[in-house]
Amino acid sequence: MESVFSSINKFSGFTLLFVFLLSCSSTFTSTEAYDAVDTGGNITIKWDVMSWTPDGYVGVVTIYNFQKHHQIKAPGWRLGWTWAKKEIIWSMVGSQTTEQGDCSRFKGNIPHSCNKDPTVVDLSPKTPFNQQISNCCRGGVLKPWDASSFQLSVGAAGTTNKTVRMPKHFTLNAPGNAYTCGPPQIVQPTKFITQHKKRVTRALMTWIVICKYS
Structure with a gap:
């Protein structure tokens, strides 16, 4: 079976998402920072729910850099958020949290992270191939105009579009740069085109977070 993660048409996806983001620009308040260099640029975090699990879901998070003149340099981006309830991260591919947190209530299978406010970082390019997904590990x-992605399996979460809860209070930090992130917004589910362009699949649910340079 072809992987949907390696079959995304990056150029067309970037173009469609950028057009959508322009239409969303009015959702930002006047308190957000103004960048004289990248007046229309931002970093967009897209969170796709790909499948449901017995106690949650598998999601793919993609960070898009829609800034013409700002890049994130090594040691790289740090993405954080606050879970809406008592969600945990069972496992991750293409990234890791900086701390595991207190998982003492679990017996046997221990989650990757039990933190209420996890911080996620990218993996190095030397990461074994079987621990990578497309656009990760840089x-x-x-x-x-590039993207970085990772996959996570979320537990103790909703298992339908009506019961799943979006994380809140997103933060994005980078060396020498600070970003102010808006609240998550539910959007139309992402569509994926298979490698041979013979089939289109879609995420079960998608939300985005827009972060401005400050």
Whole structure:
């Protein structure tokens, strides 16, 4: 079976998402920072729910750099958020959290992270191939008009579109740069085109977070 993660048409996906983001620009308040260099640029975090599991879901998070003149350099981006309830991360591919947190209530299978406020970082390019997904593992470096992705399995979460809860209070930090992130917004589910362009699949649910350079 072809992997949906390796079959995304990056150029067309970037173009469609950028057009959508322009239409969303009015959702930002006047308190957000103004960047005289990248007046229309931002970093967008897209969170796709790909499948449901017995106690949650498998998601793919993609960070898009829609800035013409700002890149994130090594040691790379650090993405954080606050879970809406008592969600945990069972496992991750293409990234890791900086701390595991207190998982003492679990017996046997121990989660990757039990933190209420996890911080995620990218893996290095030397990461074994079987621990990677498409667009991951660049040491957190994110050039203009590029993307970085990782996969996570979320537990103690909702298992339908009506019961799943979006994380909140997103933060994005980078060496020498600070970003102010808006609230998550539910959007139309992402569509994926298979490698041979013979089939289109879609995420079960998608939300985005827009972060401005400050």
